[in-house]
Amino acid sequence: MSTIKINIVSSSEEIYSGEATMVFATGTLGELGIAPGHTPLLTGLAAGPVRVQNGSDEETFFCSGGFLEVQPDLVTVLSDTAERAESLDESEAIKAKEVAEQELANKDTSIDYAKASAQLAEAVARLKTIQKLRKKQ
Amino acid sequence: MANTKEVRKQIASIKSTQKITSAMEMVAASKMKKTQDTMLEGRPYSLKIKDVISHVALANSEYPHPFYEERKTKKSCFIVVASDKGLCGGLNINLFKQVIAKSAELNQKEIDSCFALIGTKASSFFKSVGGEVVAVAEKLGDKPNPDDLIGLTKVVLDLHKNNDIDQVYLCSNIFVNTMTQQPNVEQLIPLAPEEQNEEAPSQWDYIYEPEAKELLDGLLTRYIESLVYQAVIENNACEQAAKMIAMKNATDNAGDLIKELELLYNNVRQAAITQELSEIVGGASAV
Numbered sequence: 001m002s003t004i005k006i007n008i009v010s011s012s013e014e015i016y017s018g019e020a021t022m023v024f025a026t027g028t029l030g031e032l033g034i035a036p037g038h039t040p041l042l043t044g045l046a047a048g049p050v051r052v053q054n055g056s057d058e059e060t061f062f063c064s065g066g067f068l069e070v071q072p073d074l075v076t077v078l079s080d081t082a083e084r085a086e087s088l089d090e091s092e093a094i095k096a097k098e099v100a101e102q103e104l105a106n107k108d109t110s111i112d113y114a115k116a117s118a119q120l121a122e123a124v125a126r127l128k129t130i131q132k133l134r135k136k137q
Numbered sequence: 138m139a140n141t142k143e144v145r146k147q148i149a150s151i152k153s154t155q156k157i158t159s160a161m162e163m164v165a166a167s168k169m170k171k172t173q174d175t176m177l178e179g180r181p182y183s184l185k186i187k188d189v190i191s192h193v194a195l196a197n198s199e200y201p202h203p204f205y206e207e208r209k210t211k212k213s214c215f216i217v218v219a220s221d222k223g224l225c226g227g228l229n230i231n232l233f234k235q236v237i238a239k240s241a242e243l244n245q246k247e248i249d250s251c252f253a254l255i256g257t258k259a260s261s262f263f264k265s266v267g268g269e270v271v272a273v274a275e276k277l278g279d280k281p282n283p284d285d286l287i288g289l290t291k292v293v294l295d296l297h298k299n300n301d302i303d304q305v306y307l308c309s310n311i312f313v314n315t316m317t318q319q320p321n322v323e324q325l326i327p328l329a330p331e332e333q334n335e336e337a338p339s340q341w342d343y344i345y346e347p348e349a350k351e352l353l354d355g356l357l358t359r360y361i362e363s364l365v366y367q368a369v370i371e372n373n374a375c376e377q378a379a380k381m382i383a384m385k386n387a388t389d390n391a392g393d394l395i396k397e398l399e400l401l402y403n404n405v406r407q408a409a410i411t412q413e414l415s416e417i418v419g420g421a422s423a424v
Contacts, residue, residue, distance in 0.1 A: 029347055044346070076189055078356075093287075111244075127226065
């Protein structure tokens with residue numbers, strides 16, 4: 001029986017890697033069944049189970065959304081670890097901006113290159129001195 | 138000449154510092170293992186998404202994505218990944234040096250720079266030297282959550298979408314091994330096209346469900362996020378390794394200092410005894 005390679009990964013770990021005769025997943029537009037030799041497909045995944053069948057064995061993984069790519073001999077599931085929503089992204093973005101504004105309130109926006117290089121030079125010199133001292137001892 | 142009490146005090150204070158640095162060395166060593174594991178656990182995702190992206194790049198897509206588009210550059214954004222805490226040798230400073238050099242180089246070509254900063258050390262550095270900061274993410278801890286970086290990445294990508302910036306660079310340390318960390322400035326956007334394989338048939342395209350635009354937007358955003366996340370966890374591993382080395386050196390140096398001071402202490406003590414003796418002998422002969 002022909003098989004298709006399947007990899008399921010999330011951003012913090014590799015969940016599953018192996019061969020399958022059939023893969024079932026929940027796409028954003030509906031249930032999908034992928035057999036070996038499937039035409040190239042790119043789709044979003046809705047939260048739901050991903051079932052991997054290999055002969056009579058079957059394994060089920062939960063996926064909270066992400067992407068699914070199909071190549072004729074390869075299925076890749078890129079799973080999100082967290083629930084994502086546009087509104088959530090937006091509030092996170094606003095938070096990141098606020099932190100930046102708080103940190104740098106009333107600051108000139110052009111970089112003072114001279115100051116930066118002076119500071120860096122000083123820090124590097126200090127490190128070099130420490131290294132030299134260490135060598136001497 | 139210094140008196141014995143003074144020298145003894147100094148030795149005691151250096152000894153207590155040495156205790157602290159050796160404790161920090163051990164803490165860093167144990168954390169280093171954990172952060173390296175986290176770094177390795179994150180690798181499969183970034184490798185897989187890279188594979189998918191390279192397939193997408195090969196596909197003869199109906200929708201050319203703006204991330205691939207080379208625009209006339211007026212402004213660049215640097216995503217700078219640094220540590221939250223110090224005491225890790227030259228790790229952050231070497232990185233900032235590269236960032237500033239790159240920014241100065243772009244400045245000469247009349248390209249402005251702005252910065253998205255990750256890590257307290259980065260924000261305090263750019264606070265003191267100036268520079269336009271668009272987003273900050275701090276205090277991510279030893280096991281950063283990908284969610285904590287979504288906001289920052291979104292700010293940068295939105296700026297790109299609105300044509301406020303034309304290039305994005307990712308600046309972080311690369312973990313070579315425990316002794317070596319390499320500061321690196323890498324171009325994220327426009328995405329460098331993969332090496333084109335001439336023989337590869339590029340006449341196929343994906344079936345997109347739902348729309349190509351929506352999907353590719355989501356996928357490429359996720360790709361950039363994963364690269365930033367990977368950079369953060371790699372930088373964490375670098376930080377702990379650098380900290381361990383720095384603290385080990387500090388402990389060794391404290392040991393050397395203590396040895397020297399003990400020698401001095403003995404000299405001073407001996408000198409005091411000799412002086413006392415000679416005073417007694419002098420006094421006795423005077424009587």
